[in-house]
Amino acid sequence: MSLDRLNPQQREAVLTVDGPLLLFAGAGSGKTRVLVHRIAHLIREKRVSPWNIFAVTFTNKAAGEMKERVAGLLGQRADDTWISTFHSAGVRILRKHATRLDYGESFVIYDDGDQMTLIKECLEELKLNPKIFNPRAVESRIDAAKNELIEPADYPVDDFFNEQVARVYELYAKKLKANNAVDFGDLLLLPVKLFEGHPEVLQ
Ligand SMILES: Nc1ncnc2c1ncn2[C@@H]1O[C@H](COP(=O)(O)OP(=O)(O)OP(=O)(O)O)[C@@H](O)[C@H]1O
Ligand SMILES: [Mg+2]
Numbered sequence: 001m002s003l004d005r006l007n008p009q010q011r012e013a014v015l016t017v018d019g020p021l022l023l024f025a026g027a028g029s030g031k032t033r034v035l036v037h038r039i040a041h042l043i044r045e046k047r048v049s050p051w052n053i054f055a056v057t058f059t060n061k062a063a064g065e066m067k068e069r070v071a072g073l074l075g076q077r078a079d080d081t082w083i084s085t086f087h088s089a090g091v092r093i094l095r096k097h098a099t100r101l102d103y104g105e106s107f108v109i110y111d112d113g114d115q116m117t118l119i120k121e122c123l124e125e126l127k128l129n130p131k132i133f134n135p136r137a138v139e140s141r142i143d144a145a146k147n148e149l150i151e152p153a154d155y156p157v158d159d160f161f162n163e164q165v166a167r168v169y170e171l172y173a174k175k176l177k178a179n180n181a182v183d184f185g186d187l188l189l190l191p192v193k194l195f196e197g198h199p200e201v202l203q
Contacts, residue, residue, distance in 0.1 A: 006030075006037060014038045017046055032066060039081065040073040050080035056089055063088075090187030093194065100198050101190055103180060110176070110183045115139060122171045128164055141165045142172060146185030149192055 003011050010030055013023055014037045025031050039055065042048040055070075057063045063085050071078040084092070091109065098105045110118065119135050119142070142165070145155055152170035157163040176183065182190060195202055 003037075006033070010034050010037070014041050017042060032062075032069065036066065036069040036073060039070050043074060043077060043081075050074075050077050051082070053081040053083075054089075055081065055083045056086050057084075058086060060085055087184060087187045090191050093191045094182065094187065097194055097198070097201055100201070101194055102177070103182070103190075106180070108179070108181045109187070110181050112184075114181070115183050118175055119168065119172060122168045122175065126164075126167055126171060128168070133161075133164055133168070138165055138168050142169050143185050145169065146183075146189045149189055 003014065006014060007030070010033060013021065013034045017038075023031060023034060035055065039053055042053065043050055055066055057066060063083055067078070067083045070081060070083065074081075082089070094101070094103070094107070095105060098107055116135060116139060119139050120130065123130050123133055123135060123138070141162070145151075150156075152166065152173050155162070155166040155169055157166050176186070
């Protein structure tokens with residue numbers, strides 16, 4: 001692998017392999033080039049096993065691009081690296097360890113439409129008027145809570161609206177569990193819970 005295809009800052013980022021590293025750079029400035037060269041460098045020069053490489057992106061498109069570019073540098077050895085989106089990594093981790101979190105292995109994944117249906121069902125059951133408690137607004141509060149790793153019991157009830165959101169969130173979580181279902185937020189939240197509550201799975 002040739003390091004001369006990198007500018008000095010990129011080269012420094014590729015060669016800094018001990019400890020965490022945060023890279024900040026603008027669009028199209030060569031971030032992905034750094035990441036793929038860094039992965040290749042770790043495997044080729046630092047003798048890291050490909051299966052110890054885990055690279056995550058937000059979009060499917062970015063994951064696909066990263067995989068392709070790593071394969072371009074490493075060939076077949078790239079097959080054993082794990083490069084995926086946050087959400088598909090979450091699914092894979094949860095499928096393996098679902099039972100530790102009291103889910104069945106064949107849990108289903110609710111998309112946005114399924115989630116909305118379930119939230120409306122909860123509003124109705126709690127006799128909350130959807131004209132006042134807009135299902136979209138409630139959904140976005142629940143999603144935001146999940147992104148902050150806030151569970152129903154810890155949801156801040158600082159005003160009347162949030163008090164009701166907390167009730168919906170609690171019922172919604174109960175129903176998801178009863179349906180052996182997870183939503184997109186759970187795909188990120190549950191792996192964190194798993195790692196915190198069952199650190200042995202990290203071994
Ligand atoms: N040091 C370099 N010398 C020449 N070309 C480079 C260099 N670094 C990056 N490039 C080229 O610039 C383009 C953008 O690089 P890259 O995709 O790595 O950037 P990025 O920061 O990840 O972009 P995005 O923000 O779109 O994700 C690519 O065509 C890449 O090959
Ligand atoms: Mg990129």
